[in-house]
Amino acid sequence: MTKSQSSVPIDATLYPEGRLDMLSRFEVDHLLDHSQGSIYQLFRSCSLAVLNSGGDIDDGKELLERFHDFDIRVVQEERGIKLELNNAPPKAFVDGRIIKGISEHLFTVLRDVIFIHDEIDQSLRFDLSHSSGITNAVFHILRNANILRSTAQPSLVVCWGGHAIPRNEYDYTKEVGYQMGLRGLDICTGCGPGAMKGPMKGATIGHSKQRICGGRYIGISEPGIIASEPPNPIVNDLVIMPDIEKRLEAFVRVGHGFLVFPGGVGTAEEILYLLGILLHPDNADMPFPLVFTGPHRARGYFQQIDAFIGATLGAQAQGLYRIIIDDPVAVAREMAEGVKRVEAFRQTQNDAFYFNWKLRIDLEFQKPFAPTHENMRGLPLHREQPGHLLGANLRRAFSGVVAGNVKEEGIRAVERQGLYEICGDPEIMERMDELLASFVAQQRMKLPGRKYQPCYRIVR
Numbered sequence: 001m002t003k004s005q006s007s008v009p010i011d012a013t014l015y016p017e018g019r020l021d022m023l024s025r026f027e028v029d030h031l032l033d034h035s036q037g038s039i040y041q042l043f044r045s046c047s048l049a050v051l052n053s054g055g056d057i058d059d060g061k062e063l064l065e066r067f068h069d070f071d072i073r074v075v076q077e078e079r080g081i082k083l084e085l086n087n088a089p090p091k092a093f094v095d096g097r098i099i100k101g102i103s104e105h106l107f108t109v110l111r112d113v114i115f116i117h118d119e120i121d122q123s124l125r126f127d128l129s130h131s132s133g134i135t136n137a138v139f140h141i142l143r144n145a146n147i148l149r150s151t152a153q154p155s156l157v158v159c160w161g162g163h164a165i166p167r168n169e170y171d172y173t174k175e176v177g178y179q180m181g182l183r184g185l186d187i188c189t190g191c192g193p194g195a196m197k198g199p200m201k202g203a204t205i206g207h208s209k210q211r212i213c214g215g216r217y218i219g220i221s222e223p224g225i226i227a228s229e230p231p232n233p234i235v236n237d238l239v240i241m242p243d244i245e246k247r248l249e250a251f252v253r254v255g256h257g258f259l260v261f262p263g264g265v266g267t268a269e270e271i272l273y274l275l276g277i278l279l280h281p282d283n284a285d286m287p288f289p290l291v292f293t294g295p296h297r298a299r300g301y302f303q304q305i306d307a308f309i310g311a312t313l314g315a316q317a318q319g320l321y322r323i324i325i326d327d328p329v330a331v332a333r334e335m336a337e338g339v340k341r342v343e344a345f346r347q348t349q350n351d352a353f354y355f356n357w358k359l360r361i362d363l364e365f366q367k368p369f370a371p372t373h374e375n376m377r378g379l380p381l382h383r384e385q386p387g388h389l390l391g392a393n394l395r396r397a398f399s400g401v402v403a404g405n406v407k408e409e410g411i412r413a414v415e416r417q418g419l420y421e422i423c424g425d426p427e428i429m430e431r432m433d434e435l436l437a438s439f440v441a442q443q444r445m446k447l448p449g450r451k452y453q454p455c456y457r458i459v460r
Helices: 025-032 038-051 060-066 100-121 131-144 169-181 197-209 242-255 266-276 296-312 328-349 371-377 386-404 408-417 428-441
Strands: 010-014 071-077 080-088 156-160 186-189 215-222 237-240 256-261 290-294 322-325 419-424 455-460
Touching: 010 100, 038 060, 038 071, 038 100, 038 322, 038 328, 080 100, 100 131, 100 237, 131 242, 156 169, 156 242, 169 186, 169 290, 169 296, 169 328, 186 197, 197 215, 215 242, 242 266, 242 386, 256 266, 256 328, 266 296, 266 386, 266 428, 290 328, 296 322, 296 428, 322 328, 328 386, 371 386, 371 419, 386 408, 386 419, 386 455, 419 428, 428 455
Parallel strands: 156 186, 156 256, 186 215, 215 237, 256 290, 290 322, 419 455
Antiparallel strands: 010 080, 071 080
């Protein structure tokens, strides 16, 4: 039996159509020189993830192995550049022609890989050992990607949630997005499927009914996670940040309101990051709309999240968010009112609408965390530290589990050295074990139907 046409890898040539149509020969050489390894391999792996949009793989290692013969080359011509694809995933094409949105996302990857390598990593302009230097780098990456628009009024709601969610939860995210779109709110997510796609899809209908042209559907990703959460087709502004910490900072700097839908360990990481920042005394008086929401069946999920937060970070952290169950209209109204409060606050503080400069983010939330076995076991997960620092370390623990679940480097580390060990205060460990076990039981660690193999062990 021969393979169906839809399963045969495709070769194609792409042109930027006004996006990144000029590169220097020096920049092209970086990508063409396979011997350098790092920048080309980064570009290749991110490009493959983009081409896998809508696919059935949420495992970076598996994706690279399935399409091991995939190749992408930048070719410089007299009047610009083109991309040559070999053995590309056929899902990205219709009748042999690449879907236009996916083509745009490919050139976005190229733009961000080059800018971050040349202007951030290889430049002396940014002191990445200091908090202010990291924030400055985040600002420049976002500005280069045209995410920051000085003339826009506050309207951006960041939506977090799982990529592997059941249909009823996905439909709920669409309804919430629709209600926000009717109120003129724009959407920013991690760019992937599930709870990252649903709000955007709903908002497109709300915007259309209100005759809002130019609605913004921003996706923020990073190389380690993009294979498990490839950009969904609605994203019209995509940016690839260099690591998870800068990705998280980008969310909280550009967002005006925050929604959390049901998710898994990655969503828990995002919640802990945000609560840890908001617990810092310098951020106490800053309006920061934060709502946890889901359909009726998600009530138990948020009760578990709320109980974990109370047991680890305390009542002060629980007071930083509202839980609204099965009421999309109430959620949208809460976000719309919250965004108005943010706008008024920024005006009185003379702060930018497009980038939250006044938010205090400690270096502990910004330093890239390498989830090695040694680092995971050495995390200080105890109460003898300020609450915002405990939040930072809990975030790192969940980040390590994310790496072991879906990131190629983390998966290979677990294969070589065994399970990550997480240890700390006995009560915190008990609560973490219960929460992670509930994620596994609810199939929130992998795409539905794919068996989850734990990458961690709680040590009590």
